[in-house]
Amino acid sequence: MPRPTAAQLVYGFCTVLFSTLAMLLLSQASSVLGIAVIAVAALALGLFVALTVPAPRATRSPRPAEPVRAASRPTAGTSARASSGAVREPAKP
Numbered sequence: 880m881p882r883p884t885a886a887q888l889v890y891g892f893c894t895v896l897f898s899t900l901a902m903l904l905l906s907q908a909s910s911v912l913g914i915a916v917i918a919v920a921a922l923a924l925g926l927f928v929a930l931t932v933p934a935p936r937a938t939r940s941p942r943p944a945e946p947v948r949a950a951s952r953p954t955a956g957t958s959a960r961a962s963s964g965a966v967r968e969p970a971k972p
Contacts, residue, residue: 883929891929895921 883891899921908914 884932887929887932890932891925894928895925898924 899917902908902917902921903914906913906917908917
């Protein structure tokens with residue numbers, strides 16, 4: 880099993896902290912058993928959140944970049960021959 884990332888740890892910690900505070904304030908539990916149940920529920924919720932945060936995918940070896948190719952047909956008026964002054968001859972039938 881891979882080690883958890885920093886994001887997974889932070890999300891899990893924040894979930895445990897805030898859910899524990901919210902459940903304690905909303906339930907107004909004062910018994911040891913009630914506080915223990917809330918703590919266990921908060922830890923389970925934090926673990927669930929930490930495990931569902933998407934982990935970064937393993938990077939593959941980068942493929943070599945494709946060489947940049949020039950356009951196969953130059954556009955009208957921008958060809959190298961037109962700018963050099965060469966005359967185009969008509970095609971033979």
